[in-house]
Structure formats: structure tokens, C-alpha cells
Amino acid sequence: MKNIAQIVCEHPFFEGLNSEFCDLMCGCARNVRFNPGEYLFHQGEDADYLYLVRHGQVALELAVPGKAPVSFQTLHDGDVVGVSWVLPPYHWASDARAMSLTRAIALDAHCLRKKCDEDPALGYAVMKRLLPILTSRLHATQMQILDVYGAPEQPQ
């Protein structure tokens, strides 16, 4: 059986991270599991964790007043759930619901932020891994906002 250090260091998010930094990360990590339908977090709550998905599928959802929640992204094996832990005031920007049995590593955000603040090289290494995720989500959002598959506007 793999120990938590192996699991954390082998997760795609930490690919290429040196072992010293990896060990530091492991001090903030614990295994978690969510049953189908269970929420990892809710919009507006304190963003206290960064989740590294090992297996499963998680839907990011937005509550729409008077309507059923709308899912705008699903995350799968090897993905990261939750980036709000890095942006003050550290509140989740959406809900996250496990669609299937989901096993993940939860990294404590207070611990993570403290270690990144104390060691800028570690902080930089973590940021370098987060930025491509944020950029790709920004591009995805642009495409979604443009509603590219929607019916073209009728000429006036």
C-alpha cells in the first residue's frame, strides 16, 4: 500500500516537484473520500483546502436563484479541485459535488499558505502549477460565455 507521501508526490499536480518540497507538502495532507452526491464545499464558505483528485468525478456548480444548480465543469482523476484557497479573502467561488465515489488528498490551506509564505521558492513552485490551471479555466470560461454553439443572433 502506498503511503501518503508517495500518493501526494505522484499526483500530476506535483509532477517534477523536488522531494524536499514534496515532503513539506505532505505535512499538510490527508486522505479524504466523498460519496456520490456529497459536497466537498459550498460557495461562500471558507476555502480551507486544496483537493487533489485521485479517483472520481467532481462537478463544480453554481446555484442559480429559482432554478436547479448548473454545473460548468467536471474534474476527474489527476485534477485539482479548488483554487480559492490562494486568493484572499479565501472563500469558495462555487459548490463542488462528488458525482461518483471520489478519493482525494486534502491539503490544509492554512498550512499550505504558511509554508509557501515561509519559503518563496516553494510558493513559486506551487504558483507555477496553479497558473496553467487558472489560465485554462479562464479560456474555458471565455468559450462558455461566448456560447459558441448557441443559435446565431437573428439580424434585426
Added chain:
Amino acid sequence: MTSQDLWVPEPVRVLSRKQELESTWTLELEQVGKRSFLPGQFNMLYVFGVGEVPISLSGDTSLTESLVHTIRAVGPVSSQLAAMQPMAAVGLRGPFGTGWPMAAAEGSDLLLIAGGLGLAPLRPAIYHVLRNRERYGRVVLLYGTRSPDDILYRDQLEEWSRLPDFDVHITVDHAGSDWQGKVGVVPTLIPTLAFDPEDTVAMVCGPEIMMRFTASALRDAGVEDEAIYLSMERNMKCALGHCGHCQFGSTFVCKDGPVLPFSKVRGLLSLKEF
């Protein structure tokens, strides 16, 4: 057909009409004169007294009895076409344009990537691949659309996803909590695939913005610009390379395209039509 015939719409009958989505219909047209076509080509369909529009062939190239077109009603001509009932007459010119590089892609892995109605022009390529499966390496179909209700050819996609040697991934831009599949835009699926970028041909069809982001994700994954093919849409009139309506740069989409390598259209993708 003689070259002169290509200017004159030939009347053909609608054989059948099937609703695919809220405003999208598939028409089966009678095949007069046994035209053959290549996956990726299009016909000019004329509604008498209304107008003529380019519509891709979306059926199987090996079936010679009829021609299949999937049409979304967006304006005057496409709405009238989509509403045509069996036995009604449509004017037809074609087929026109270059097809998907089916022969050149033999021996390679294939990434077939469609967005929304873009699955229609890719469907003949899928039929071709499935009929000649041994000629291609790994074959992956990525399909992205707006919501679960907007999935085109849903039954067929389910059928294809059950095939052992055909990998189908569907994603939607947004969904309710009853949807069990993936949510997110189609380019985000590319980094999750295991494929050899040096030996992969990608065929992409969808709205231009989707194709731009997809081509960029393919490049990031290491696929060469020359191995990425896009099906371009530009307003057309003659479809014969004469009127210049579909021209951008030195390229006439009607005769040099609609399927063009990304290396040729890279700088032009963001240009507005005129």
C-alpha cells in the same frame, strides 16, 4: 456533371425528414445521377424562390441511393430547408470542396474533434473510418456541445462509444445535476488523452472560436500545424471559385476548402467575414 451543370441547381426530392434537435433536422434527398462525394464536401441547396446555401454532406459516402444533410434553421433559407417535407423539391448543386484527408491520414492515429453542429460534416469521416478501421491507428472522437439537450446524433454516439476500438468522449458546456457525463469545453479534453502527437492527424469542425482554442490545445500537445485540419465556414455564392464571396487571402474556401490545414488558415482564423 459537366462544369456548366455546376451553375444550375438540379431539382431533387426530399425522401425523408428527421428531427435531431430543437431547430435541427436531417433531410435525406434523392440521389440523381449517382454523384459520389468525399467526407467533408458540401452541396449548395436551393429553396426555389428563396435562396441557396452551402450545407455539408452528413451521410455515409458508401451509400449511393440518397444524399443526407443535417440543417440547423438559423435564417430564411436554412429555416425553409429544414421545414421541407417528403416529396418537396430542393435545388441541388455539388458536391463541392476538398474533403477530409482520409487517405493521407492512413497509418496514423486520428483525433476527430467536433463542436455542436460540426459533428455533421465530420460524420462521413467517422463512417469511412469505421468501414476501414484497419487502415488507422488509435481513433478518438471528442464531441463538445452546449448542453445535454444539444447532443447531435445521440443514439449513434452511444452506439459508437460501445465499439472496442473507437474512443468517444462527450462534454457539454453546462448541465444540470442529472447529467452524469463530463462538463467543460472540448479543448480541455485534449491534454487528458494519451496519444503520440508526432503520428496523429486531427480533424476539427465547429464554430471558429472553438476551432481556434482546439488548434491551440493541439499545438500545446505537440501536434504539428500541418497535421491539424479544420473545416472552415464562410458565406458563399457561386461555390466555384468565381465570385470571391468566400475568399480570404489567396484562399477560396469553396474550392480550396472547406477543409484546410491549420498551417494555411492560422493567421486568418480571427478575421471577420466580409
